[in-house]
Amino acid sequence: AQSVTQLDSHVSVSEGTPVLLRCNYSSSYSPSLFWYVQHPNKGLQLLLKYTSAATLVKGINGFEAEFKKSETSFHLTKPSAHMSDAAEYFCVVTLPGTYKYIFGTGTRLKVLA
Amino acid sequence: DAGVIQSPRHEVTEMGQEVTLRCKPISGHNSLFWYRQTMMRGLELLIYFNNNVPIDDSGMPEDRFSAKMPNASFSTLKIQPSEPRDSAVYFCASGQGYSYEQYFGPGTRLTVT
Numbered sequence: 506a507q508s509v510t511q512l513d514s515h516v517s518v519s520e521g522t523p524v525l526l527r528c529n530y531s532s533s534y535s536p537s538l539f540w541y542v543q544h545p546n547k548g549l550q551l552l553l554k555y556t557s558a559a560t561l562v563k564g565i566n567g568f569e570a571e572f573k574k575s576e577t578s579f580h581l582t583k584p585s586a587h588m589s590d591a592a593e594y595f596c597v598v599t600l601p602g603t604y605k606y607i608f609g610t611g612t613r614l615k616v617l618a
Numbered sequence: 619d620a621g622v623i624q625s626p627r628h629e630v631t632e633m634g635q636e637v638t639l640r641c642k643p644i645s646g647h648n649s650l651f652w653y654r655q656t657m658m659r660g661l662e663l664l665i666y667f668n669n670n671v672p673i674d675d676s677g678m679p680e681d682r683f684s685a686k687m688p689n690a691s692f693s694t695l696k697i698q699p700s701e702p703r704d705s706a707v708y709f710c711a712s713g714q715g716y717s718y719e720q721y722f723g724p725g726t727r728l729t730v731t
Binding site (some may be wrong): 539545547548549550578608610611 | 650651668718723727
């Protein structure tokens with residue numbers, strides 16, 4: 506069975522410092538993995554996706570994530586946080602050929618001035 | 619590209635009333651999803667349509683909920699009669715087939731008093 510675990514429910518960083526949001530997954534097969542961002546009172550916006558191509562995936566707004574099969578991880582990073590990055594971030598896993606998204610519980614990112 | 623369009627954005631109604639939420643998917647997408655988001659339960663898939671046909675409605679809470687997709691550019695989610703526990707944010711998302719990324723609308727915030 507597939508599952509996804511976001512290891513931190515809240516993360517606080519100072520503006521201009523690196524961001525690391527952690528995600529571990531469990532899947533019997535090669536999964537597809539996604540990161541979404543949700544700003545307050547907004548819908549979910551796709552940041553990036555991994556679908557068995559390059560293991561280092563670049564997304565929008567300077568975010569990137571690395572798929573590490575040996576560690577079953579798909580952590581989201583950004584070199585320098587901006588105030589506008591404050592939001593909730595969801596890691597999602599799904600099997601190729603299926604439609605069901607398995608959502609993580611979310612990580613709320615706070616950016617301090 | 620206008621993205622996924624949902625209406626209304628906010629709905630406040632009294633218990634027992636009928637509520638209809640509307641969704642226009644991205645043109646060319648053949649998959650449509652309805653989700654519900656609450657603090658307690660996170661994001662839950664309610665129903666999935668493919669090529670306007672309901673494929674999986676196992677997430678629909680009970681018979682008070684119904685969804686239709688009469689054509690490729692329009693879907694509705696109806697709650698009749700509504701109850702206070704239905705208060706949540708309802709999202710519509712669309713995509714192209716299995717395992718592709720989903721694009722979310724801005725959501726409808728429903729409050730049932």
